[in-house]
Amino acid sequence: MTHAPDRRFYAWEVGIVLALSLGRSATYAVLQLAERLSIAPLADQTATVQRSRSREEFYDFSFQVLDSVFALAPVALVVYLVFLHGDNPFRRWGLDFRRPGKDWAIGAGLFALIGLGTLGVYFAGRTLGLTTQIVPADVTEYWWTSPVLLLAALRHSLLEEVIMIAYLFDRARRIWPQLTGPAGSARIGIWILVLATAVLRGAYHLYQGFGPGIGNALMGVIFAAVYLKYGRVMPLVIAHFLLDAVAFLAFPLVLQLFGLSSL
Template sequence: MTAASGTERRFYAWEVGIVLALSLGRSGVYAVLQLAERLSIAPLADQTATVQRSRSQAEFYDFTFQVLDSLFALAPVALVLYLVFLHGGNPFRRWGLDFRRPGADWALGAGLFTIIGLGTLGVYFAGRSLGLTAQIVPADVTQYWWTSPMLLLAALRHSLLEEVIMIAYLFDRARRIWPQLRSSAAAVAALVLVTALLRGAYHLYQGFGPGIGNALMGVIFAAVYLKYGRVMPLVIAHFLLDAVAFLAFPLVLQTFGLNSL
């Protein structure tokens, strides 16, 4: 990787700002405002936060809205892939967003899913017990024949959007904007912390617990990406986390004796 000039670094910085304003940075701003609004209305423990909900009482329109939500949400992912291709790179190879190592990726992804899943339950329990987390409803959708596939599509959308942009893209661009990342462990740690805090920020609409839990998840995912240089295991782990949450969250809570929270 050749060193970028000052002009190129400024170009990349503006590019990152625009991408975040169109995607997860915007979500973070709204989530902080939603948390402030929640705190002004009632205690978080008395409120609910729904991640995926029906968009219409009519089946055809609900289905259409759900599909469009996922497709439009993936537009920023397509944008960052396009931007890397535009500069002569192959993001799929560069970021490990491919199927070259399916066995290793799935093994690592499943391991991360287990660790993060158990940790998420612990953070959720603590947050609910301390009154710092709203009651989370991962999916409040009308049951049709297409509901489960649509929820799996939503899980895939969330996993691609967050891991490709928050990890692969931001780390890629940060290396071009911030030359110190090539030689300074402190600079790398600062990058990991910033991206983790942003990940936590756009989950704050659920309360402080999910914000903290997702920030910790961001640190772990960043460390794994720095070690292996592949984003696919993170996409797999995130997909599994959301798929289980959307399709079986009440069962998971009951299994671990947390359904009374």
């Protein structure tokens, strides 16, 4: 007869998962920000999200695809761990296609809200000198470039939303059972969790400057609130995918459309 893992097991599990994924990214991003601040003003620097990995087309394609495949390994790990303990993570977290219409409606709404907010934060950050010039994609144009960038957008959306929201909220409830206790104490605990995950989300974007760190933390609060309301991570994955897809494929056009090209 098997026994349910105790709270310490889940705490170690969360620590290991974060060390392999977004916790590691946050640590490096903080160090990169400190390095940037020691070199020159942030306004004079550039941060590139996706870049070519080789001058040779075959190797560039291979590296780009492998980057996305290996980056999704932590997502596969948390799904496996939940299955290992007898739960179905896809149904438990709403990472499925049972409600496509509602998921896409919520996801599109979040895309519009966060997208406009991101432009506002970027404008403010660049104006105040708190944000680098962001280049979402600096890649050589091949026939496969757009599909590979869309794969990268899918990778970012799954990695961040499945781990930062669905997985961490699930494990937090197991580590701290009081989160599902009486309404008053549970509500306070949940919002502490919301703020903690939002701060972590902001931290791993700090390599782009303070503006993106603050903007992504606010995005984390909104996404967490939506997840708590609907109990489904799929709308968040959709919204995040749309945000990154537009950024990777059309960021200069978006800036031009809103009169921000000079930034």
